Amino acid sequence: MLDASTVATKKIYYDDPYAVTFVARVVSFEDGDLVLDQTAFFPEEGGQNPDRGILADCSVADVKIKKGFIHHYLKPSEGEAMPDLKEGDLVTGTIDWDHRFSNMQQHSGEHLFSGIAHTLYGCENVGFHLSDKEVTVDFDRFLTDEELLLIEQRVNEAIAHNVESRVEILNGREAEEAEYRSKLALTKDVRVVSFPGYDACACCAPHVKRTGEIGLLKVVRAIKWRTGIRVTLLCGGRAMALFDRDHEILTRTAQYLTTSVEGVYGQVVKMKEELAALKAQLRAQAILSMRRKVAAVESGGGNAVIFETEVETEAARDAVNVLVEKKSGYCGVFIGTDGTGYRYIIGKRGGDARVLNNLLKTRFGARGGGQAAMVQGSVSCTGDEVRALFEEIGE
Numbered sequence: 086m087l088d089a090s091t092v093a094t095k096k097i098y099y100d101d102p103y104a105v106t107f108v109a110r111v112v113s114f115e116d117g118d119l120v121l122d123q124t125a126f127f128p129e130e131g132g133q134n135p136d137r138g139i140l141a142d143c144s145v146a147d148v149k150i151k152k153g154f155i156h157h158y159l160k161p162s163e164g165e166a167m168p169d170l171k172e173g174d175l176v177t178g179t180i181d182w183d184h185r186f187s188n189m190q191q192h193s194g195e196h197l198f199s200g201i202a203h204t205l206y207g208c209e210n211v212g213f214h215l216s217d218k219e220v221t222v223d224f225d226r227f228l229t230d231e232e233l234l235l236i237e238q239r240v241n242e243a244i245a246h247n248v249e250s251r252v253e254i255l256n257g258r259e260a261e262e263a264e265y266r267s268k269l270a271l272t273k274d275v276r277v278v279s280f281p282g283y284d285a286c287a288c289c290a291p292h293v294k295r296t297g298e299i300g301l302l303k304v305v306r307a308i309k310w311r312t313g314i315r316v317t318l319l320c321g322g323r324a325m326a327l328f329d330r331d332h333e334i335l336t337r338t339a340q341y342l343t344t345s346v347e348g349v350y351g352q353v354v355k356m357k358e359e360l361a362a363l364k365a366q367l368r369a370q371a372i373l374s375m376r377r378k379v380a381a382v383e384s385g386g387g388n389a390v391i392f393e394t395e396v397e398t399e400a401a402r403d404a405v406n407v408l409v410e411k412k413s414g415y416c417g418v419f420i421g422t423d424g425t426g427y428r429y430i431i432g433k434r435g436g437d438a439r440v441l442n443n444l445l446k447t448r449f450g451a452r453g454g455g456q457a458a459m460v461q462g463s464v465s466c467t468g469d470e471v472r473a474l475f476e477e478i479g480e
């Protein structure tokens with residue numbers, strides 16, 4: 086085992102972020118935890134997820150950096166075996182380039198976004214996370230939709246300008262004098278990654294050589310976060326995949342509505358308004374229809390019960406309200422069938438509808454409740470049983 090205080094794993098991705106395959110010597114290997122003298126695998130660091138890939142013909146499940154040493158955690162996938170390695174052996178490694186390049190695109194896009202946001206609006210990037218799905222960036226100041234759009238436009242201009250990135254290692258004094266973001270009280274050498282004209286930032290990750298490789302950047306979400314804002318970004322292939330998905334959904338919706346993509350929103354608004362008007366019309370008709378039934382009930386003493394297969398609760402309640410003005414006894418509307426059971430509303434003018442409700446509960450296990458003037462519930466019994474109960478209870 087080499088001494089961690091004097092030796093650390095050489096980071097191939099510092100000198101060549103495009104290195105995919107490499108050969109390295111084993112420093113230690115224990116329980117699938119492989120440390121090499123050098124590696125092209127970027128570990129989980131600075132909010133970015135680690136590289137994936139293969140080492141000694143075995144899948145790498147995770148990569149972490151501890152005290153300067155990069156640990157590769159091997160986990161054989163189907164058809165693979167845990168390699169038999171000892172100190173000094175040479176191994177070949179290959180990183181998952183598609184995954185890495187996407188990370189380089191997302192990460193470099195984030196640099197441009199944060200740098201331009203800083204230049205235009207003076208906000209500081211105070212949080213960064215790069216997952217396999219998206220990038221989130223936290224800023225200490227809120228940004229309006231217009232501001233976000235302007236930053237996004239400037240980033241895409243920077244991408245089109247195809248600016249070449251620059252990496253410099255500044256020693257303590259140089260770092261003190263230089264202008265860059267993420268300036269911490271660092272005593273050791275600082276790795277500063279620049280996209281001249283747009284951004285300079287202390288960073289440990291691999292970046293694209295030229296901004297054109299980012300392809301495009303899209304802000305997909307922005308939410309208030311503490312005193313500032315959390316912005317979600319997509320770059321390159323991920324942004325294109327989102328565009329493909331949304332375009333497909335919109336095109337299909339437009340075809341379904343027999344309109345253009347531009348016409349979808351107006352059409353949906355119109356349909357929603359029409360639907361609301363139709364629902365209101367149906368409600369009014371249901372109330373009217375129930376009132377006709379109530380009108381057919383003879384006024385005076387005694388109880389009254391009306392059965393309906395299906396009617397909205399609003400119309401049923403209205404019917405009970407009108408019915409209690411005509412009849413002095415219990416007035417009920419039962420909605421349903423003998424097979425499915427009934428929803429019900431029962432009212433009593435100047436009396437207690439809960440008495441009949443309690444009877445429905447004890448006889449048929451009904452569920453429900455309410456005030457003395459009106460109760461509401463559901464019950465599994467037949468219409469004949471309900472009618473018999475209304476006769477039996479009297480007024």
Ligand SMILES: [Zn+2]
Pocket residue numbers: 192193196278288289290292
């Ligand atoms: Zn970076």
